[in-house]
Amino acid sequence: MCIRDRYLIGLINSKTLVDDIDHLSNRRVRTVGDQLSNQFYVGLNRMARTIRDRMNVRDNEVFTPTDLINAKTLSSVINYLSAGRRKRALQILQRELKKTPSDVTCLHYLGIAKYKIGDIQGAQTAFNEAIRLEPSYAEAHNSLGNLYLERTDYENAIHHFEKAVSLNTEYANAYTNLAEAHQKSGSLELASQNYSRSIEI
Numbered sequence: 001m002c003i004r005d006r007y008l009i010g011l012i013n014s015k016t017l018v019d020d021i022d023h024l025s026n027r028r029v030r031t032v033g034d035q036l037s038n039q040f041y042v043g044l045n046r047m048a049r050t051i052r053d054r055m056n057v058r059d060n061e062v063f064t065p066t067d068l069i070n071a072k073t074l075s076s077v078i079n080y081l082s083a084g085r086r087k088r089a090l091q092i093l094q095r096e097l098k099k100t101p102s103d104v105t106c107l108h109y110l111g112i113a114k115y116k117i118g119d120i121q122g123a124q125t126a127f128n129e130a131i132r133l134e135p136s137y138a139e140a141h142n143s144l145g146n147l148y149l150e151r152t153d154y155e156n157a158i159h160h161f162e163k164a165v166s167l168n169t170e171y172a173n174a175y176t177n178l179a180e181a182h183q184k185s186g187s188l189e190l191a192s193q194n195y196s197r198s199i200e201i
Contacts, residue, residue, distance in 0.1 A: 046104065046105055046134075049102075049104075049134075050100060050103050050105075076089075076092060077089045077092050077093055077106075077109050077113070078109075080092070081109070081112065081113060081116065086113050086116045086117045087117065089109070089113045090110070090113045090114065090117065093106050093109055093110040093113060094110070097110065102133050104130040104133050104134045104137055104140070107126050107127075107129050107130035107133070107140075108126070108127065108130045108137070108139060108140050108143065110126040111123040111124070111125075111126030111127040111130065111140070111143055111144075112143060114126060115143075115147065120147065120151075123143075123147060124144065124147055127140050127143050127144040127147065128144065131144065136167050137167075138163075138164040138165075138167040138168040138171055138174065139164070141160045141161070141163040141164040141167065141174075142160070142161065142164040142171065142173065142174045142177060144160045145157045145158075145159075145160035145161040145164065145174070145177055145178075145181070146177060148160065149177065149180065149181050149184070152184075154181050154184055154185035155185075157177075157181040158178065158181045158182065158185065161174050161175075161177050161178035161181055162178060164177075164178075165178060170201055171201075172198045172201040173198075175194045175195075175197045175198035175201065176194070176195065176198040178194045179191045179192070179193075179194035179195040179198065182194060
């Protein structure tokens with residue numbers, strides 16, 4: 001008789017304790033290192049894709065690694081956005097997208113920059129293009145969901161937030177946004193579940 005059978009017989013005869021699925025000892029705790037390695041893996045995959053795209057655009061040109069990988073661009077865009085210099089960030093992103101039109105990270109930040117200057121339609125177009133190029137881009141789904149949430153289109157907002165959390169089950173911000181969308185649409189029980197999930201993460 002195997003261990004599983006003995007356990008089941010013990011359960012039937014009330015001699016064994018029932019394993020509580022909700023008990024904390026049955027939860028896997030994801031360390032910061034696990035989460036960082038996951039984000040690092042996603043970032044490297046995006047970078048590899050951008051490099052391949054840039055190499056395809058520049059057929060037989062001679063180029064250096066700095067022509068293919070330019071972290072300064074995104075860091076300057078983030079700095080400009082946080083400093084309120086949205087139009088400058090927009091110019092940098094548009095210049096980069098001329099070089100590499102399929103750079104989903106630039107498209108995502110372009111959507112954020114357009115949203116911040118009030119170009120809602122342009123932001124929606126940029127987010128949709130990023131999702132079209134990379135359907136598994138959870139951040140773009142979350143941003144598009146926020147855009148729909150602000151426009152009180154709860155059905156589309158919930159759809160994109162659910163897509164974001166299905167792509168990245170540890171995306172606490174997307175769970176919070178999903179909970180807010182459910183709350184505003186009147187689904188308080190679902191809102192409560194998603195708020196709880198975001199707190200757990």
